Amino acid sequence: MIKGAHSIAAVILTIGDELLIGQTIDTNSAWMATVLNQAGISVKRRVAVGDDWNEIWEALTVEGKAADIVLITGGLGPTSDDITKPLLCEFFGGKMVRDQAALDNVIEIFTKKLNRPLLERNLKQADVPDNCRVIQNKRGTAPGMWFEKDETIFVSMPGVPHEMKGMMEEDVVPTLVNRFKLSPVQHRTLLTAGIGESFLAELLVEFEAALPKDYKLAYLPNYGMVRLRLTGLDGTKDAQGIDDLFEELKTLVKEHLVVDQDLTLQETIAKVLLEKKKTLAIAESCTGGYISHLITMLPGSSAYYLGGVVSYSNEMKIDVLGVDPDTIAQFGSVSIETATQMAEGIRKQTGADYSLATSGIMGPTGGTPEKHVGFVCVAFCSAEQTSTTTFQFRFDRKRNIELTAAHALDFLRKNMG
């Protein structure tokens, strides 16, 4: 675990039955961990418990002793399975009172924004223990609560991600940084592609062995790419030390380096396209719109992304992209030849500088003795060149789609030059 000499330790405690029956994937904790680390607060552990009085009480007791800060999310909704607030009131020995600012907020949200009648259970959302500092919720009805007990800070926030994030960014993190006079931990991150985690580790054996004790290197593999994160644990040092080590690391992995910043592959591509003032269009068959989605999730993507075609049927490949029916008949819709014509077709259709096309078999069905599930053809096209590549993945449908997208984007990046 990442922990500096004088580091402040936090525990993230999430509350809700939905976390224990698998209905909800907890994305809040990862976001909170990132923000806390950046602020120089290490996360000691993460704990999730159900809407159960004894379990929550025990977790507050145990984690309160283990950490300087316990950040709690969830359990503050208006439905009857929520018991967190009365429990917190009793745990910290308070008395429930209605908070006027929180009440005004609930009334405003219901009458002005939602235009819905106010129910008593909604008004109750403005009730808070009288011994907490109330954190007003600008994005929802449930207020946050800041308690202190035996030198530990406990902050309770709603589980709705954007409400929690707003409170963290605008109140909780700045207050903690100020209170503990924190110097942020320093991170330098780079992204590699085309080399497995163990080979990368082999390449970096000496670098890791020689790393000063205040530094740590983490391997973060994802879809055939490995992110390397170098962390300087002592935030009071100047940046020279970590910058020098990072330069050394970059040199060691230079053949596999995608980008020397904490960017995703699609962010890296966006950066290049913007710098070169080039445009992109995509023809997807097997990835079904996923690559387009990854690109258009970035704000401002309309500056370089013209659009795409999801040509799931052969007719769409022929009618919209201008693929020759004979090519499909002779080589099949999953072939280098078809992918090439798809890439050339979308480029011609849209006038984009660069185009990318995917065609493959994602499974679980559709494989043949010649072309197995997980076989993918990718084509790139520009004014100067057309290039193609193939992959054979061996996973389930979801992962095959994700891996195809990652590898196709990396192929695009390399070919854009």
Added chain:
Amino acid sequence: MIKGAHSIAAVILTIGDELLIGQTIDTNSAWMATVLNQAGISVKRRVAVGDDWNEIWEALTVEGKAADIVLITGGLGPTSDDITKPLLCEFFGGKMVRDQAALDNVIEIFTKKLNRPLLERNLKQADVPDNCRVIQNKRGTAPGMWFEKDETIFVSMPGVPHEMKGMMEEDVVPTLVNRFKLSPVQHRTLLTAGIGESFLAELLVEFEAALPKDYKLAYLPNYGMVRLRLTGLDGTKDAQGIDDLFEELKTLVKEHLVVDQDLTLQETIAKVLLEKKKTLAIAESCTGGYISHLITMLPGSSAYYLGGVVSYSNEMKIDVLGVDPDTIAQFGSVSIETATQMAEGIRKQTGADYSLATSGIMGPTGGTPEKHVGFVCVAFCSAEQTSTTTFQFRFDRKRNIELTAAHALDFLRKNMG
């Protein structure tokens, strides 16, 4: 928390620094929780710790006392930050030995599948404590390990999702069900749309109050839709009790019912399209391929999904979808009129029975005094009708895209009839 009278309790323990610095979103735990609940094992809590000897040791000690089963994932990779295996060996008082079957597996994967040289650190993956039952890994190099100590079962599995899932499905869950003679907990799930969580709760006050003590109702809101999960905790009972209660619940929410099964909206749509033998095509602007992606993630979607166009630029709307340039000039690209022509255009272009189109402003920029960030136009088109609707969302780009997709799919579902 969901717990029957004689229920077996598990703790899910995830290991890895990446979980505490926010680089990884933990999807394993949710999947494991679902599978365990279905098997009749309740999850008491979930704990995530870093690659830190003391933290892992303490977690094993504490959680081993709290639960019947501790399922551990992560910390078994080939890189040097992985300390889990030697720790488990010491914790359970074993001695490290090389397992022949695991070694054969590592060699086969490297020489036959990956065609890569074997490194010593890869061979070490076949080392296991001599007091565990080895669970062979059919999908990767790190074997699983089954320990027992003081009447608690500890199972260690790799963190790679499809490797862990394979071990759970093929070995761990069947072995646990057999060992504890489990009768699965019974679940009935339905999906509602167009009604908020608090209003739904208001509608169901009496139903919930009258619920027999062996039953529990959970509200699971997601993107403006609320899933209701009715759980019968005593798995030894026959299905009549839960079926009767579920019928009552369905009647109470019938105006808002999307589907009375544990299906997503896109699965519900797929079911209807297959039953009616109808086809679908989609023209997306603001959602950028995300709706297409949701639909094509389902295996077999090529049977009813012809494809789509991501018309991010106006030129693509005009050239590919046949939108009238005058319509865009007069009403704007984000307008009912443009969305209508997009839906009609993609339907004509592809010959699909049904089509759907989205155009909107997802932010953070692009809003105007007349059309704010989060404003979306959606159109549906079939041989019989064209229908449109608009939404105004007030979130960040990611959530606006997700909400638009969910509401557009619900609009499609309603109009397909």
